[in-house]
Amino acid sequence: MAQYIILIYGDESAYASYTPEQFGASMQAHHAFTENVVQQGGKILSGEALELTHSATSVRGDVVTDGPFVETKEALGGYYVVEATDLDHALALAKLCPAPDGGVEVRPIMDTSGG
């Protein structure tokens, strides 16, 4: 098994204007996702939703600036760290991950245990 991070990107303006019903549906979709991952033979090691990017603060050296490190229309909004057998398995899990306002990026997590 290997570990991958699924980074969830989306248009924040859409997310910011969610109604309570939409927010509830989104939570439910994520709950269903965690169950689907197990069904597909994967495992979620961790996962969090992030506050919107206007709450972000960036630090480069000693300089502190308001806002995300990289300004993009589709911002990082949350992540999961999953365990999967290989990239195909990880991509199959990623396809199940809810990301209605954008999409997800799958990155292998470096195995530093041997070095």
Place this chain on the structure above:
Amino acid sequence: MSEVGQALAEAHRREWAFVVAAAVRAAGDVGIAEECAQEAFVAALQGWERDGVPRNPGGWLATAARRRAIDQVRRSVSLRGKLPLLIEPEADEEPGGSEEDDVIPDDRLRLVFTCCHPALAREAQVALTLRLVCGLTTPQIARLFLTSEPTMAARVTRAKKKIAAARIPYRTPPQHELPDRLAAVLTVVHLLYTTGHTAADGDTLVRADLVERAVDLARLLNALMPDEREVRGLLALLLLGDARRATRTDADGSLVLLEHQDRSRWDRPMIDEGRRLVVEALRGPRPGRFALQAAIAAVHAEAPTYAATDWPEILGLYDELLRVWPSPVVGLNRAVSVAMVDGPDAGLAAVDALAEDPRLASYPYLAATRADLLRRLGRVKEAAGAYQEALLLAGNAAERQFLVGRLQEVKRCT
């Protein structure tokens, strides 16, 4: 060339993919497998001079490469204390099998699907396929795609690193993924062929080497996946196109259109093989993109002259092709057959309907087709403008020369 040199060159062309593929299983890494395959060929040069060419050169090389891979892994295990894991044992494999006995599984399909994995960029898929499946060197690939050697080397290295780091699996995709994954493989092979067939920028129209590699690959895939009709369709398409290779340029290397090609010089045995394959590829419901393209090529190949071509049949095939593959380029080719069936006016209307498509904005054949239809309608001024537009977009020297010739011709009429 010496007997050994000849046998090695032959083995390199025919067995390279088999040797690499056999080593991947043991090495757990395509990069290491490739190095082991290279070492096996070097060892063969000495070994075969001494002991003679073995009865099964491919098997000899695969065993040699695999043994090197096993040694390498053992060394790296003792060095780093961990084993690269890429290959999950398949359900149909016997437990504890392959490592020491000499039965080498044919992993070439796995190798092809790994090289053409959708997680790799198209350029990387093409470069990896040429390196790992066809055995071309990085300088050769760089030359074929008119990029610098360092650029191509970096592309290949990045792709190999991604396969290892992201754990792109070494396996043929399961049945439910096969259509999509196979489409990617066929697209790569077709791209090799079209790149060779209409070398986009070079001074000659055809890079024969690339075309032959593509045909070899299509043959290999057809042998390994005899039930896949689209593979058969692709092989047919390549053969039917390649059968006209000698007539696509004249003695000076200038472009000769299908209309003016000397059909007596088309390669008949190749056409016959292509036609047989088309018939098989079309059998059954809903033929795919490559089967239909091959069918169109077959109708052209059967026609005694351009004028006597069965244009209604061609138009019907294009209509079907547009349904399975709604590409503006197909639409443009369909417009040409509309002109042949219903006259240049109707053809021009069909072309103009496509002109809005932004995907065709920088496509020289749109302007060139318009120019030709306008020329046939006697609207020479507009034709001249369209030829000039096509010239601005065309990159290939032979095609440019053709367009300049046509432009001068219509200008004389104004």
